[in-house]
Amino acid sequence: MLNWREKEIDLIATIKQNSRNYRIDLSKALDISIPLRGKASNVNAWYVDSPKIEPHISDGRKVKVSEGASVNFNNIEFNPHAHGTHTECVGHITKDFYSINKHLKKFFFLAEVVTIAPEKKENDFVISKKLMEYVLEGKNCDALVIRTLPNTKGKLTRQYSHTNPPYISEEAMRFLVSKKVEHLLIDLPSVDKEKDNGTLASHKAFWQIGGKIRTQATITEFIYVKNSIKDGPYLLNLQVAPFENDASPSRPVLYKILN
Numbered sequence: 001m002l003n004w005r006e007k008e009i010d011l012i013a014t015i016k017q018n019s020r021n022y023r024i025d026l027s028k029a030l031d032i033s034i035p036l037r038g039k040a041s042n043v044n045a046w047y048v049d050s051p052k053i054e055p056h057i058s059d060g061r062k063v064k065v066s067e068g069a070s071v072n073f074n075n076i077e078f079n080p081h082a083h084g085t086h087t088e089c090v091g092h093i094t095k096d097f098y099s100i101n102k103h104l105k106k107f108f109f110l111a112e113v114v115t116i117a118p119e120k121k122e123n124d125f126v127i128s129k130k131l132m133e134y135v136l137e138g139k140n141c142d143a144l145v146i147r148t149l150p151n152t153k154g155k156l157t158r159q160y161s162h163t164n165p166p167y168i169s170e171e172a173m174r175f176l177v178s179k180k181v182e183h184l185l186i187d188l189p190s191v192d193k194e195k196d197n198g199t200l201a202s203h204k205a206f207w208q209i210g211g212k213i214r215t216q217a218t219i220t221e222f223i224y225v226k227n228s229i230k231d232g233p234y235l236l237n238l239q240v241a242p243f244e245n246d247a248s249p250s251r252p253v254l255y256k257i258l259n
């Protein structure tokens, strides 16, 4: 229930791309990031400890208002690849350094939200080219947001290490590149198999390693798209915290396209 001061006010904008108009309501942001908490229940992968958010200790005392300090002043220790929603660039897998903060320079994209049930292939669950072709039939988008099934709140706290999560096949990735998808967002820890001896076939295919490297392309992992967000076209606002690193925590936000 909203009180009289909190009356919802629409904020309608029209976006024009290639002579097409898209209407969105900027007051209705759909956040698809996972909050990062300094707790053991925080989502986790890649065999690291949980993230820490703890008061800085100065002269043996916690810098915390409830402990007599004038401010709260926490140190934060986390790993962007392991602990939540993050966006990475090709620098994740290259000898050369590429910074996500330097290579993600536009922040709005036409996106498609799709839902996929990865298919069983031997002991793995895989997003195949066939599944990818099916969900992208007749669609064109700069950014693709993949929600995998089953989709439960467990994705906010899962401990993924040694669980062999689903991943995307190399052929499916090549298909995305042929469709000119530049920004891929997914609700899993990786687009590759957890234990692949460093092959990273899908990461390499997406950034076109060995060919003309797609330095502008990004992969966002560990999103969470709740079920109330329906499949379809959206405007995506994708931004990262300005770390000069291959990857950084990010907060993707969707706006439903109204027309």
Ligand SMILES: N[C@@H](CC(=O)c1ccccc1NC=O)C(=O)O
Binding pocket: 046, 081, 189, 190, 191, 192, 193, 194, 195, 196, 197, 198, 199, 200
């Ligand atoms: N699958 C790789 C490991 C890997 O992908 C990885 C390892 C640590 C942190 C992030 C990783 N991949 C993220 O997409 C391997 O088995 O060597």
